[in-house]
Amino acid sequence: MNSRFDLKGTKALITGATKGIGLAIAEDLADFGAEITIVARNQEEVKKTVDRLAARQYKVHGIAADVSKAEGRKSVTAFAAEKMSGIDILINNVGTNVRKKTTEYTDDEYNMLMDTNLTSTFDMCRQAYPHLRASKHGAIVNLGSVAGARALPTGAPYAMAKAAMAQLTRSLAVEWAADGIRVNCVAPWFIKTPLTEPILSKEVFMQNVLARTPLSRLGEPPDVSGLVAFLCMPAAAYITGQTVSVDGGFLALGL
């Protein structure tokens, strides 16, 4: 294989990788030759996922931790750096949502959404920084959303966090360029995962989504993971600070 499109010898930490988009990213990075560490809160799911991936001869480690909490983020970074003897790639994939009208959010819900979707990414980048700098070809990919670029019925806190993710990406890309660390963001539209299953099971909503998607289908996790993997490769060495949408044409659609 052309080594510009290869991840052999790299060490990747992926948050939220037992299902949905994170699992597809873990599989793609490992397929391209990376050693990986996966994270999720449910210990049993982490173990099952590690066993499944290891059976495919991938080099894989797993840790159960909550990255919305400071102690969870610390333990994840320390574990990954120790198990893999370093971190070259950080994928900030964890995200969640509670869809409500702005006046109906409790403070606890608001804080949970910000801690999970935004603070976790900011602090994971900070925790991983010494390892990424030591790597000399470090790469971060943050999972944003087109909800950070348009007003959608996601609820304001999720959209605010995802918009901030795009700015965090630009700020860190410039601040850490001299350390050889590239930072990019991938922003999906509707992808079929456990997160979106409840809302997409509403027929009228689903038809509305499809009517606004020029490619006339929902996305699948591999539609996103391929781009994430590419952004980590030597072939993407001159790409940093970007937010790239994976949206079936949603953002391009006018009338």
Ligand SMILES: NC(=O)c1ccc[n+]([C@@H]2O[C@H](COP(=O)([O-])OP(=O)(O)OC[C@H]3O[C@@H](n4cnc5c(N)ncnc54)[C@H](OP(=O)(O)O)[C@@H]3O)[C@@H](O)[C@H]2O)c1
């Ligand atoms: N699906 C879409 O249509 C869509 C669209 C735009 C953007 N996105 C973004 O893409 C990312 C992945 O979404 P997804 O749909 O694949 O989500 P998902 O199906 O809900 O999967 C989330 C994964 O993250 C883990 N996780 C959740 N909270 C965690 C926490 N606090 N600490 C550690 N692990 C945690 C989950 O496992 P545990 O529950 O065991 O922790 C699971 O492995 C998110 O950032 C989301 O906002 C998704």
